[in-house]
Amino acid sequence: MNNKLNLDKLDLQIIQHMMEDAEISYADLGKKLFVSGGTIHVRIKKLQKDGIVKGTKLNTDLKLLGYDVIAFIGIYLKESSLYDSVAKELYKLKEVVRLNYTTGNYSMFVEIICKDISELRNVLHEKLQKIKGIERTETLISLEESFARNVRVLD
Amino acid sequence: MNNKLNLDKLDLQIIQHMMEDAEISYADLGKKLFVSGGTIHVRIKKLQKDGIVKGTKLNTDLKLLGYDVIAFIGIYLKESSLYDSVAKELYKLKEVVRLNYTTGNYSMFVEIICKDISELRNVLHEKLQKIKGIERTETLISLEESFARNVRVLD
DNA sequence: ATTGAAAGAGTCTCAGT
DNA sequence: ACTGAGACTCTTTCAAT
DSSP: OSSSSSOOOOHHHHHHHHOSOOOOOHHHHHHHTOOOOOHHHHHHHHHHHHTTTEEEEEOOOOOTTTTOOOEEEEEEEESSGGGHHEEEEEHHTTEEEEEEESSSOSSSSEEEEEHHHHHHHIIIIGGGGGGTTEEEEEEEEEEEEEOOOOOOEEE | OSSSOOOHHHHHHHHHHHHHOOOOHHHHHHHHTOHHHHHHHHHHHHHHHTTSSEEEEEEETTTTTTOOOEEEEEEESGGGGGEEEHHHHHOOOOTTTEEESSSSSSSSSEEEEEEEEEHHHHHIIIIGGGTTEEEEEEEEEEHHHHEEOOOOOOO
């Protein structure tokens, strides 16, 4: 099956379109998908009720907002049992926008967004290294984000 | 300065709020920020005109949509001059949702979202390894996404 | 720049199919 | 389950400040 709930092609088409642009009106989206605006409305309400659609988010240009640096940090823990306490500390750092518990080289994998390299250095040396339980870190600085897009739910 | 354009506190408050929830009405957001709905409207139009606000996106629950696996792949290139041609091939793979050109261990760093581990195996062994210019890859599988959030543009 | 009100456009509900 | 129309709400424009 294509998904855990029983979504049909129309549901997926709605999701696919609105993942890129949630501003389109139900009437206009209905025209594109050859159904009425009312049908789009009913489908979206159902998707919201089921928890599949959680809302909409503003899409901004981070560089224009002054955030020039994206970095990925692999974290080695002293013991893997320290995950939860380290995660709690990482959550407090506003520059840390994402945390994953990973297999492979690192125990934890973090994404950091900040304004410039000096701010990144501050986060790495002043903030991260002071968290108890972190043995060492490895930093990948993004020199360029070639692309970032959503999953494609239709072929 | 806080940013490259001259954004005041109200602009940042609007952005901060709508990055989490873009569905709020101008009137309601105005009430929260102690200005009229008309002012919110004017500010958002200016932010759009300046390219800071690029639109809104549907926020979905990927697990409920059947996408259970997030993986990060570090890619070693045979020569760094192959970046562009490899990037073009990676873009064609729908499972690859993000590509960064990075300093550090790897030349390229990729995020993959797919439905299950067998699909990930297929992407890694059938698709990635066939791209000319890739020497080898290192995979981090996310066992859990502890959090994922936006940058905080206000203190 | 901000406001408030009127006009226009979109969402939501519901009876009919 | 889909449709279309009416009620309601939100966005957009604009004259006044």
